[in-house]
Amino acid sequence: MSQTVGEVITSPPPPARDERVARRSPFARLLTRPEVGALLGAIIIYLIFFSVAPAFRPAESLSSVLYQSSTYGIPAVAVALLMIGGEFDLSAGVAVTSSALVASMFSYQFTTNMWVGVLVALVVALAIGFANGYLVVKTGIPSFLVTLGTFFMLRGLNLALTKQITGNVATNDVSDMQGFDSAKKIFASSFSIGGVSIRVTLIWWIIFVAIATWVLLRTHLGNWIFATGGSAPSSRAVGVPVNRVKIGLFMLVGFMCWFTGMHLLFNFNTVQSGIGIGNEFIYIVAAVVGGCLLTGGYGSVIGAAIGAFIFGMANLGIVYAGWNPDWFYFFLGVLLLGAILLNNYVRKRAEAMR
Amino acid sequence: MTTTTAQSTEERTTAPLVRLTDAGKHYGNIIALQGVSLEVGGGEVTCVLGDNGAGKSTLIKIIAGLHQHTEGRYEVEGKPVHFNSPREALDRGIATVYQDLAVVPLMPVWRNFFLGNEVRKGVGPVSVMDVGFMKRTTKKELSDMGIDLRDVDQPIGTLSGGERQCVAIARAVYYGAKVLILDEPTAALGVKQSGVVLKYILQAKERGLGVIFITHNPHHAYPVGDEFLLLKRGRSLGYYAKGEISRDELTALMAGGAELEELHHELQAGGGVAAAAAHVLEEEVKELGITATGGQP
Numbered sequence: 001m002s003q004t005v006g007e008v009i010t011s012p013p014p015p016a017r018d019e020r021v022a023r024r025s026p027f028a029r030l031l032t033r034p035e036v037g038a039l040l041g042a043i044i045i046y047l048i049f050f051s052v053a054p055a056f057r058p059a060e061s062l063s064s065v066l067y068q069s070s071t072y073g074i075p076a077v078a079v080a081l082l083m084i085g086g087e088f089d090l091s092a093g094v095a096v097t098s099s100a101l102v103a104s105m106f107s108y109q110f111t112t113n114m115w116v117g118v119l120v121a122l123v124v125a126l127a128i129g130f131a132n133g134y135l136v137v138k139t140g141i142p143s144f145l146v147t148l149g150t151f152f153m154l155r156g157l158n159l160a161l162t163k164q165i166t167g168n169v170a171t172n173d174v175s176d177m178q179g180f181d182s183a184k185k186i187f188a189s190s191f192s193i194g195g196v197s198i199r200v201t202l203i204w205w206i207i208f209v210a211i212a213t214w215v216l217l218r219t220h221l222g223n224w225i226f227a228t229g230g231s232a233p234s235s236r237a238v239g240v241p242v243n244r245v246k247i248g249l250f251m252l253v254g255f256m257c258w259f260t261g262m263h264l265l266f267n268f269n270t271v272q273s274g275i276g277i278g279n280e281f282i283y284i285v286a287a288v289v290g291g292c293l294l295t296g297g298y299g300s301v302i303g304a305a306i307g308a309f310i311f312g313m314a315n316l317g318i319v320y321a322g323w324n325p326d327w328f329y330f331f332l333g334v335l336l337l338g339a340i341l342l343n344n345y346v347r348k349r350a351e352a353m354r
Numbered sequence: 355m356t357t358t359t360a361q362s363t364e365e366r367t368t369a370p371l372v373r374l375t376d377a378g379k380h381y382g383n384i385i386a387l388q389g390v391s392l393e394v395g396g397g398e399v400t401c402v403l404g405d406n407g408a409g410k411s412t413l414i415k416i417i418a419g420l421h422q423h424t425e426g427r428y429e430v431e432g433k434p435v436h437f438n439s440p441r442e443a444l445d446r447g448i449a450t451v452y453q454d455l456a457v458v459p460l461m462p463v464w465r466n467f468f469l470g471n472e473v474r475k476g477v478g479p480v481s482v483m484d485v486g487f488m489k490r491t492t493k494k495e496l497s498d499m500g501i502d503l504r505d506v507d508q509p510i511g512t513l514s515g516g517e518r519q520c521v522a523i524a525r526a527v528y529y530g531a532k533v534l535i536l537d538e539p540t541a542a543l544g545v546k547q548s549g550v551v552l553k554y555i556l557q558a559k560e561r562g563l564g565v566i567f568i569t570h571n572p573h574h575a576y577p578v579g580d581e582f583l584l585l586k587r588g589r590s591l592g593y594y595a596k597g598e599i600s601r602d603e604l605t606a607l608m609a610g611g612a613e614l615e616e617l618h619h620e621l622q623a624g625g626g627v628a629a630a631a632a633h634v635l636e637e638e639v640k641e642l643g644i645t646a647t648g649g650q651p
Contacts, residue, residue: 218482223483231458237450237456238471240470293460
């Protein structure tokens with residue numbers, strides 16, 4: 001017995017917690033999140049504009065920046081999820097315009113209630129997303145190429161059909177149509193809090209980001225999205241319906257593009273058929289700046305929202321600072337590259353900390 | 355010697371968990387597998403041995419439901435089956451641990467453990483994953499298998515090869531697999547880690563699971579296996595119970611006497627160090643009892 005006791009004494013008591021896990025401060029834990037780089041970048045850019053541009057400081061300006069950000073941020077929510085799922089959608093920018101054109105022209109030509117046009121546009125937008133996803137999944141062709149094809153097709157259709165139907169490059173004003181006012185309330189109204197006017201798209205944006213983040217981190221669907229982007233063959237082998245996840249994500253992009261398109265329509269009453277080209281890159285850049293891995297399997301919707309906010313700040317900040325707007329895209333490039341480098345640096349440090 | 359197999363078949367009151375009879379697979383006009391028979395019951399380890407290109411992968415893909423056999427019969431618990439997807443095979447209790455382990459490196463261990471079988475609470479569209487339960491279960495299941503993980507939140511890509519292998523095996527066992535197919539689990543591992551994996555194979559056997567262990571290493575197969583199926587160029591080279599064959603005979607069959615002999619001559623012609631290696635090889639060939647005329651002991 002004494003021997004046993006001796007042994008017990010010489011062997012150290014089992015530690016209450018695993019001694020191999022170094023105590024990590026909440027700060028170090030925070031640094032391992034994918035969106036941290038973007039957050040730091042956003043703070044730095046905000047401080048720069050805050051110090052150099054007095055016009056940037058009032059709450060009203062921040063509201064404008066947030067509005068601008070939300071119009072890019074809403075599609076970026078879906079584009080980020082799609083990127084985490086391992087795919088791209090280059091047709092997202094023009095799909096926004098397509099949705100707006102369909103809703104506007106359908107209601108106007110058939111003199112229906114605006115809501116009929118809105119629903120038809122939703123069906124069309126989801127169909128475009130489904131077509132993209134189906135082609136990618138069934139052919140195995142990279143989504144970069146498939147959606148580049150859809151991008152050009154939609155770009156052509158937008159212009160050609162609009163000219164054919166209205167005889168003009170823009171749609172007719174629909175502001176006096178039935179159902180316009182109620183639709184405008186949903187998609188393009190504004191209200192004020194403490195004297196600062198807030199656009200409704202900002203609220204929608206926050207709701208979409210919250211739902212998407214919850215789905216991504218707390219539901220099995222989110223698990224499947226991460227897995228599909230991280231390794232599609234492995235996911236398939238354990239029973240994840242990879243194809244349905246991908247098609248669903250493309251359709252979600254369609255949905256968000258439709259929503260943004262409805263905002264355009266009910267905000268401006270008419271739609272220019274040529275707009276939206278190039279916006280797809282802004283959505284993708286917002287997602288990448290926000291910490292989404294270009295190769296899929298890693299990223300965050302909150303990060304993409306911060307990415308869109310950085311873009312909105314740069315876009316309006318230059319105007320508020322009174323800089324020559326010709327330089328806008330140059331500054332934008334610098335800001336984005338800087339944000340990505342910072343992001344990269346933070347992620348590497350965070351991984352080394354593990 | 356075939357009586358041993360016959361007896362064991364008679365002794366079984368129920369049908370074996372998995373039985374292939376003269377199964378084959380064609381890809382167009384290419385014959386990947388032909389006339390292969392195999393049986394696995396509960397608490398049995400059947401080893402499938404063969405060199406690269408012997409048809410091992412095709413065989414497990416058929417059993418796992420990734421491919422369909424084009425010839426012969428495939429029965430699970432006595433009922434003929436034609437699986438259209440790995441999901442269907444999984445539902446019948448046939449789980450596969452692939453060479454690449456079917457894990458997503460960037461995802462945390464617990465997310466990988468439950469991938470495709472997420473535990474949910476709540477109903478309908480508002481059901482959420484029970485993250486706490488999933489993390490606890492992962493930690494517990496792994497420690498039951500003797501793997502003490504530092505942190506189930508770390509990406510699975512940061513684990514060692516042996517650890518990842520064991521996570522994949524523990525996962526299959528947890529999901530009530532009746533038959534475990536292990537595709538070359540020791541191929542990329544060192545000696546010590548291979549030993550760990552072999553231990554888990556025996557543990558699964560003790561729990562009453564049927565194990566199909568694919569390998570090209572007879573030294574790993576012999577200690578744990580009850581039956582041995584040898585494949586070569588898509589055909590069965592022999593199907594032996596453990597009592598019917600010794601490890602040396604197994605090695606000899608695997609290596610193929612003629613091939614070893616050829617290698618011996620090649621090395622000898624090289625001179626110097628190569629000749630010394632040839633001498634070692636010659637000793638080994640003698641020890642295994644392979645004659646120059648062919649791979650028979």
